[in-house]
Amino acid sequence: MSEKTIKLEILRYNPEVDQEPNFGTFEIPYNEAWSLLDALEYIKDELDSSLTYRWSCRMAVCGSCGMVVNGRPQLGCETFLRDSYPNTIRVEPLANFPIEKDLVVDASTFIEKLEAVKPYIIDAVDAMEAEPARKIIPTTKTSLGTFKQTPKEMGLFKQFSMCINCMLCYSACPQMGLNPMFTGPAALAIGHRYNLDSRDHGTDQRTEVIQDKNGVWSCTFVGYCSEVCPKNVDPAAAINQNKAQGAQDWALSFLMPRKGEK
């Protein structure tokens, strides 16, 4: 019996040799238990050791192996050969990022945007240091010195905290392609996650980025980001919640003109 095989078309680019990216085709044994990541490992081990891609955990936790599979941004470890067999699988690096080599993209712009939304809890002490003029009521601590957070309070942001920074939403977002300055779905959802945290006092420090023209207002609610998200973070919802908040603050800024001037 002849062994079943499956073909993969992989976008290859070696910046030291190639003028532009080109597809390379590989034919490998078909194994219905294999993920796309397993297939890439087979190619690297057996056929072409120069194939370059990022991976780590193999179980949709680390967010390293994001790639475009048959036109759709997906995690390589969560995509199975059996879903495409017997058709050829076309694999490309994430869209809207410069290619470094083969399936590896340069994510530095994403990291900058992520840093810009201050993705960490800013406690009352830090918030007062940043804005001495503002009156901040610290979150009450328990006798053990820890913060108490009810399940209801955590429920507000838990969904947005599931992000694994895989950047599939950046690849999916048509606005990213049209406006590379757009802060983007994941970073905005993560900023929102900290704004909603009862222990956090940093909302005002994130407003300039989140409510900027290149923040939530660059989104036209296409919603593909939420569709491709492997962790059901729903960044489109986070963005729209911020638009609603921003519209309210905008109206209030006329009633309380000094609210925004700090």
Added chain:
Amino acid sequence: MKPENRHIEPLLWSLFGAGGMTIAFLVPAVILVVGILMPMGLLPAEALSYERMSAFFLDSWIGKLSAIALLVPGYWGCIHRVYHGMHDLQIHTNEKVKLGCYGSVLVLSIVTVMLVLFG
């Protein structure tokens, strides 16, 4: 927000949201009445007569206010959709086109309010 970073997008988006809402409520009702009930003869023929409609929408205060509430936000909803739709279709515009789009809707809104209230 620092004053220099403020922009008008929140207002345009709120009007867009209001317009989307009124259109979502209005259009199914219009389809039901004009597209189904009237042709099937389930409503008396004179129910949508000019006299009856204008008596409500132009002569009563509740009618005037509902005419404005049903029409004006819808204009803003539509133009916002068109303007941002152009961007999505990769037709890149500039501030002048934006001003033309929203400016003409502002004029249309004012004209609608004037005509309904004083026309």
